[in-house]
Amino acid sequence: MAGMQDSGAQRPDSKIKGIFSTQKVTTIGTGATTRKTIQQTLYYCSELDDGSIEIQPVNKNCIPSGKKSTISKEDLLRRFSPEPEFYVTTVQPRMQEMNAYIEKGDEHRAKSEIYSAEFEYSGAIKLDEENVRANFGIGICYLERGELAKAEDILNRIIKLEAAFGPEHKHLFNEFGIYLRKAGMFDQSIRYYNRALELTEKDDHLYYNVARAYSEKGDTPSAKENLERALKLNPKLDAARKLLDQIEGKAPKSARDTGSDTPKAAGTPIIL
Numbered sequence: 001m002a003g004m005q006d007s008g009a010q011r012p013d014s015k016i017k018g019i020f021s022t023q024k025v026t027t028i029g030t031g032a033t034t035r036k037t038i039q040q041t042l043y044y045c046s047e048l049d050d051g052s053i054e055i056q057p058v059n060k061n062c063i064p065s066g067k068k069s070t071i072s073k074e075d076l077l078r079r080f081s082p083e084p085e086f087y088v089t090t091v092q093p094r095m096q097e098m099n100a101y102i103e104k105g106d107e108h109r110a111k112s113e114i115y116s117a118e119f120e121y122s123g124a125i126k127l128d129e130e131n132v133r134a135n136f137g138i139g140i141c142y143l144e145r146g147e148l149a150k151a152e153d154i155l156n157r158i159i160k161l162e163a164a165f166g167p168e169h170k171h172l173f174n175e176f177g178i179y180l181r182k183a184g185m186f187d188q189s190i191r192y193y194n195r196a197l198e199l200t201e202k203d204d205h206l207y208y209n210v211a212r213a214y215s216e217k218g219d220t221p222s223a224k225e226n227l228e229r230a231l232k233l234n235p236k237l238d239a240a241r242k243l244l245d246q247i248e249g250k251a252p253k254s255a256r257d258t259g260s261d262t263p264k265a266a267g268t269p270i271i272l
Contacts (some may be wrong), residue, residue, distance in 0.1 A: 015047035016073070019058065019087040021082035031193065044091070045076060062094045063128045067162065098127045098134075105137050114141050129157070132164045136172040143179040155180070155188055159195045175210060186217035204234035212243065220247055 024039045043055040044064035051074045059065040105120035118141045122135035139154035158176070160163045165173065173196070180189040193210035200206070211226035227244040229235055 010233050016053060017046045019083040019091055020045045020055075020076065021083050042086070043080070045080070058091065058199065058263070059128060061127045062090045063098055064091070064095070064132050065128045094127060098124050098131065101127070102131070102137065105134070107171070109137060114144055117141050124189055130156075130161055130163075132161055132169050133172065135161070136164070136176050139176055140172075141180055143176075143183050146183070148183060148185060148270065151180075151183070152185070152188055155192060159192065165196045165199050166236070172249065180214050181209075181216065186213050188211040190217070200218070202233060204230040204237050204240070206230075208237060208240045208243075211240070215243060215247065223247060 002098050020043050022039070022041050022043070026039060028035055028037060032116065042058035042062075044058055045053050045055050047053055048070070051073055052070050053073055054068050054070050055065045055076075056064045056068045101120045101124035105117045105124065108114075108117035108120060117144050118138055121134045121138035121141065123136065124131055128134070135154055139151055141168075142148075142151035142154060163169070177189060177192055181191060190210055190213045192205055193213065197203070197210070198207050207226045207230035211223045211230065214220075214223035214226060224244065224247055227240050227247070230240040231244065
C-alpha cells in the first residue's frame with residue numbers, strides 16, 4: 001500500500017499510512033487485590049493532503065471499520081505507536097480477503113447470479129459489518145429477489161453509515177434507492193433520501209427523488225413541496241419540472257418521466 005513502509009521507517013517525502021496503536025492503563029480493585037490492565041486500541045491512520053491524519057478504528061476481525069475522525073500529525077506522534085508488522089502480517093491480508101469477497105459479489109451480481117453474489121457479500125460483511133459496498137450489494141440482492149424484510153434490515157444499517165452517503169458511493173446509492181422505490185417501499189425510500197438530505201441539504205436531485213417517492217405513494221402535497229425545493233436549487237431540472245406540471249395538471253400523464261431516477265446534468269458532481 002502506497003506510503004506504508006514494511007520496515008516501519010517513514011521517508012521524509014512519504015505520507016504516513018498504516019496501523020498505529022494507543023494504550024490505556026486501567027486500575028481494577030482496591031488494596032491487596034489492586035491490579036492494572038492495559039487496553040490496546042488499533043487504528044488505521046492515513047495522512048491527508050493538508051497534513052492532518054485521518055484515523056479509523058480496527059475491528060475485531062483486523063479490518064479498518066467504523067467512523068473516521070481527524071487528528072493532527074503532532075497528536076499522532078505523541079499519543080500513538082506504529083505497528084508496521086501487524087499491518088503487513090494481519091491487517092493487509094484481511095483487507096485483501098474482504099475486497100476479494102466484494103469484487104466477486106459484484107461480478108456475480110453483474111451476471112444476475114444473485115444467490116452467488118449474496119454469498120460473497122455475506123463473507124465481506126462477516127469481516128466488516130459496516131462495509132458500505134457489501135451492504136449496498138447484499139441489499140440490492142434482497143430487493144431483486146423480493147425479500148423486502150431482509151432489505152429493510154440492510155436499509156436500517158445503511159442509514160446509520162454516514163460513509164454510505166459520500167460521493168464515492170453515489171452509483172450504489174442511486175441503484176439502491178431506485179430498487180427501494182420500484183419495490184413499492186415508498187416510506188423506506190423517503191427515509192433513505194431524507195437521511196441523505198440531513199447530510200447535504202443543497203442537492204436538487206435528492207429533493208427530486210424524495211418527491212418522486214412521495215408522488216408514487218400518493219402524497220401529492222409532500223411531492224409538490226420537494227419538487228419546488230429541487231427547482232429552487234436548479235430551475236433547469238427538467239425531470240422535476242415535468243413531474244410538477246403533471247401534479248398540477250399542466251401536462252398529460254404520458255409526459256411524466258417514468259424511467260430511472262433523474263439523469264446527471266453537465267457539471268453535476270453527484271446524482272442522488
